[in-house]
Amino acid sequence: MSIYLDNAATTPLSAEVLAAMLPYMKVHYGNPSSIHMIGRKARTAVERARRSIADCLQASVGEIFFTSGGTESNNLALKGAVRDLGVRHIITSELEHHCVLHTVEMLEKAYGVKKYFVSQSEKGHLDLTSLEQLLQDLSNKDGQVLVSLMHGNNEIGNLLDLDAVSIMCQNYGALFHTDTVQTFGFYPIDVQKTKVHFLTGSGHKLHGPKGVGFLYINDEINIQPNMLGGSQERNMRAGTENVYGIVGLAKAATLAHEQIVENEAYISDLKHYLMEELQQMIPDVQFNGDPSGRSTCKVLNVAFPANKESELLLLHLDIAGICASGGSACSSGVDVGSHVINALQLDNNSINIRFSFSKYNTKEELNILLEKLKTILKINTLDTKTI
Amino acid sequence: MSIYLDNAATTPLSAEVLAAMLPYMKVHYGNPSSIHMIGRKARTAVERARRSIADCLQASVGEIFFTSGGTESNNLALKGAVRDLGVRHIITSELEHHCVLHTVEMLEKAYGVKKYFVSQSEKGHLDLTSLEQLLQDLSNKDGQVLVSLMHGNNEIGNLLDLDAVSIMCQNYGALFHTDTVQTFGFYPIDVQKTKVHFLTGSGHKLHGPKGVGFLYINDEINIQPNMLGGSQERNMRAGTENVYGIVGLAKAATLAHEQIVENEAYISDLKHYLMEELQQMIPDVQFNGDPSGRSTCKVLNVAFPANKESELLLLHLDIAGICASGGSACSSGVDVGSHVINALQLDNNSINIRFSFSKYNTKEELNILLEKLKTILKINTLDTKTI
Numbered sequence: 001m002s003i004y005l006d007n008a009a010t011t012p013l014s015a016e017v018l019a020a021m022l023p024y025m026k027v028h029y030g031n032p033s034s035i036h037m038i039g040r041k042a043r044t045a046v047e048r049a050r051r052s053i054a055d056c057l058q059a060s061v062g063e064i065f066f067t068s069g070g071t072e073s074n075n076l077a078l079k080g081a082v083r084d085l086g087v088r089h090i091i092t093s094e095l096e097h098h099c100v101l102h103t104v105e106m107l108e109k110a111y112g113v114k115k116y117f118v119s120q121s122e123k124g125h126l127d128l129t130s131l132e133q134l135l136q137d138l139s140n141k142d143g144q145v146l147v148s149l150m151h152g153n154n155e156i157g158n159l160l161d162l163d164a165v166s167i168m169c170q171n172y173g174a175l176f177h178t179d180t181v182q183t184f185g186f187y188p189i190d191v192q193k194t195k196v197h198f199l200t201g202s203g204h205k206l207h208g209p210k211g212v213g214f215l216y217i218n219d220e221i222n223i224q225p226n227m228l229g230g231s232q233e234r235n236m237r238a239g240t241e242n243v244y245g246i247v248g249l250a251k252a253a254t255l256a257h258e259q260i261v262e263n264e265a266y267i268s269d270l271k272h273y274l275m276e277e278l279q280q281m282i283p284d285v286q287f288n289g290d291p292s293g294r295s296t297c298k299v300l301n302v303a304f305p306a307n308k309e310s311e312l313l314l315l316h317l318d319i320a321g322i323c324a325s326g327g328s329a330c331s332s333g334v335d336v337g338s339h340v341i342n343a344l345q346l347d348n349n350s351i352n353i354r355f356s357f358s359k360y361n362t363k364e365e366l367n368i369l370l371e372k373l374k375t376i377l378k379i380n381t382l383d384t385k386t387i
Numbered sequence: 388m389s390i391y392l393d394n395a396a397t398t399p400l401s402a403e404v405l406a407a408m409l410p411y412m413k414v415h416y417g418n419p420s421s422i423h424m425i426g427r428k429a430r431t432a433v434e435r436a437r438r439s440i441a442d443c444l445q446a447s448v449g450e451i452f453f454t455s456g457g458t459e460s461n462n463l464a465l466k467g468a469v470r471d472l473g474v475r476h477i478i479t480s481e482l483e484h485h486c487v488l489h490t491v492e493m494l495e496k497a498y499g500v501k502k503y504f505v506s507q508s509e510k511g512h513l514d515l516t517s518l519e520q521l522l523q524d525l526s527n528k529d530g531q532v533l534v535s536l537m538h539g540n541n542e543i544g545n546l547l548d549l550d551a552v553s554i555m556c557q558n559y560g561a562l563f564h565t566d567t568v569q570t571f572g573f574y575p576i577d578v579q580k581t582k583v584h585f586l587t588g589s590g591h592k593l594h595g596p597k598g599v600g601f602l603y604i605n606d607e608i609n610i611q612p613n614m615l616g617g618s619q620e621r622n623m624r625a626g627t628e629n630v631y632g633i634v635g636l637a638k639a640a641t642l643a644h645e646q647i648v649e650n651e652a653y654i655s656d657l658k659h660y661l662m663e664e665l666q667q668m669i670p671d672v673q674f675n676g677d678p679s680g681r682s683t684c685k686v687l688n689v690a691f692p693a694n695k696e697s698e699l700l701l702l703h704l705d706i707a708g709i710c711a712s713g714g715s716a717c718s719s720g721v722d723v724g725s726h727v728i729n730a731l732q733l734d735n736n737s738i739n740i741r742f743s744f745s746k747y748n749t750k751e752e753l754n755i756l757l758e759k760l761k762t763i764l765k766i767n768t769l770d771t772k773t774i
Binding site: 002004006009010011012013018021025026029030031033034035036037038039068069070071072074075097098099100102103106202204209210211212226227228229230238239240241242243244245314317318321322323324325326 | 389391393396397398399400405408412413416417418420421422423424425426455456457458459461462484485486487489490493589591596597598599613614615616617625626627628629630631632701704705708709710711712713
């Protein structure tokens with residue numbers, strides 16, 4: 001029996017989502033581009049899914065494009081912006097996901113794009129004054145500016161003020177791309193109120209399937225596809241549609257939005273419970289990011305004091321059946337530490353572990369985690385609580 | 388009740404494949420990049436799947452890279468060859484899939500690559516003398532040559548002699564990419580015997596899932612990824628792996644290879660039965676491509692004599708519950724006719740319908756099709772058979 005506290009890496013597929021997908025795996029197997037009955041059934045499902053995603057964002061259906069996931073969506077937004085929209089300057093941050101950072105690096109090398117990092121606080125918040133300064137400096141230069149900043153950080157959970165950034169981008173005529181892979185379905189986003197040009201979402205972070213995501217592209221702008229071939233996705237993304245993936249993504253998004261307030265309250269309660277219990281148990285524990293401040297409910301990045309007990313903590317937790325993470329899953333195994341934690345330039349010598357939660361977690365699971373931590377870290381409760 | 392004769396567009400997911408996928412949808416939902424138990428379970432599944440695909444081709448596991456499908460694989464091979472391997476000349480044919488043709492067009496425009504078409508016969512066979520002439524002419528020019536030719540044509544079914552092309556490419560030092568989306572799992576391919584540099588396969592054409600495919604990359608060559616981000620697929624394709632998709636693709640490929648001889652015999656028998664019955668029923672029927680010659684068992688592209696009965700034949704078949712195609716699914720709805728049929732420059736004024744078969748089709752289904760055709764085309768059997 002395992003306890004899964006790595007929901008920022010991926011989430012269990014929900015039973016309702018699987019149930020929605022199965023008819024398209026068993027019966028309605030058509031290619032949506034086929035014009036016969038079986039194809040039309042698949043086409044209808046894809047277009048209904050597009051409507052669902054659009055509704056979650058208050059977007060129009062023509063602004064939603066299905067992809068193979070968040071990475072592909074971010075690649076498409078960034079490359080499209082540079083290739084087709086005259087972008088010569090990209091403002092981003094050191095705390096972004098590698099699929100943004102590495103794509104921007106490629107665009108620097110291959111297209112001569114200039115990159116600028118918004119500075120961040122020790123708590124991992126981006127400095128919006130620094131962003132505004134960059135926008136102002138660039139307003140005198142040639143070439144379109146793109147701001148690419150994620151909504152919720154996958155490692156430390158910090159939330160960006162999308163509205164403030166959106167308004168700033170509008171004031172300076174910059175394009176705005178936001179990766180909402182960690183927040184879509186957890187925090188409401190209304191593109192009518194918060195203007196963005198590109199917005200990325202993924203299925204498997206909200207109890208939907210892997211291998212599917214979407215890119216919202218504001219209908220004011222036009223980019224060319226990265227994936228060339230057939231005319232699928234109105235010529236924006238060639239390749240036979242992953243019909244059950246798309247159906248599953250839409251179902252997961254719809255369920256998440258129906259329960260968005262309750263889920264946030266429930267998951268947030270889990271996070272704060274774990275925070276408080278850890279503080280009680282380990283007086284010198286710290287938290288990376290700003291979990292008491294502007295932060296997603298999903299992520300708690302704990303800085304355990306380094307000592308011989310905590311050294312192999314993640315491994316001991318794994319042996320005890322508890323799944324957590326030392327950084328983003330995409331960087332795991334690459335033993336260079338987390339680029340996000342490194343960017344915060346913290347001087348503490350800590351063992352950093354990311355616990356990330358879902359609606360399927362319970363306080364009972366967290367109590368088991370706390371008990372295991374006591375054992376692994378050899379904490380005598382009498383020492384740490386006032387009796 | 389419908390009869391599905393559009394298996395070149397997509398195939399029903401087999402029950403065995405779905406059964407193999409379900410544990411990874413229900414239980415082993417981990418992110419393969421996570422180092423904990425649940426992640427490792429997913430990682431093991433992905434690597435076992437890679438072994439299965441490699442075994443089907445006699446490749447090494449390090450040569451198999453999972454993608455979101457055939458289109459992505461073809462895009463990766465072509466762009467990688469130009470960007471990273473010095474390719475300046477691409478020899479291809481007018482009969483390729485749009486995901487090859489449109490990518491080559493982009494490479495012409497964006498990278499100044501030169502494109503050359505191998506000529507083809509009226510029956511849709513590529514002229515290997517023309518290929519050799521092109522290779523010879525280009526051997527005096529600067530820049531690497533890439534030959535990109537599909538193994539089995541998706542619209543007319545013609546098979547390329549992979550061995551002959553492979554040897555020719557080796558003789559002239561050209562790289563060889565082949566799209567085997569229509570033939571992988573239907574005809575044995577041994578990359579130890581038939582040297583290729585890139586080979587593309589897809590899940591949903593062999594009763595596997597949509598949204599997943601692979602690219603074989605010969606380990607003699609090194610290209611950079613198109614999809615940038617995490618270090619998945621040994622830095623060749625970023626993005627969380629579509630674990631159940633990959634498991635399903637591998638299962639489908641393994642099943643197909645276990646039954647490759649029987650399936651080919653069975654499906655081939657269906658094709659020839661339909662051919663013969665059509666010839667009996669409609670004396671002036673013709674077939675596009677060369678279904679009696681070097682051709683896949685899967686596809687029969689029928690040229691019905693044009694008349695007022697056959698004009699809306701596909702629509703009438705659809706109403707009768709029979710799913711077939713007027714061209715490739717990827718081009719359906721785009722009312723410009725098939726680029727493959729157009730390229731053959733046939734002077735017949737015919738209604739072209741592609742019937743494509745799978746192991747799940749039966750002669751009983753074909754008999755129903757034949758009966759429906761009689762009714763729709765108002766054929767009096769007494770007129771067409773000698774009594």
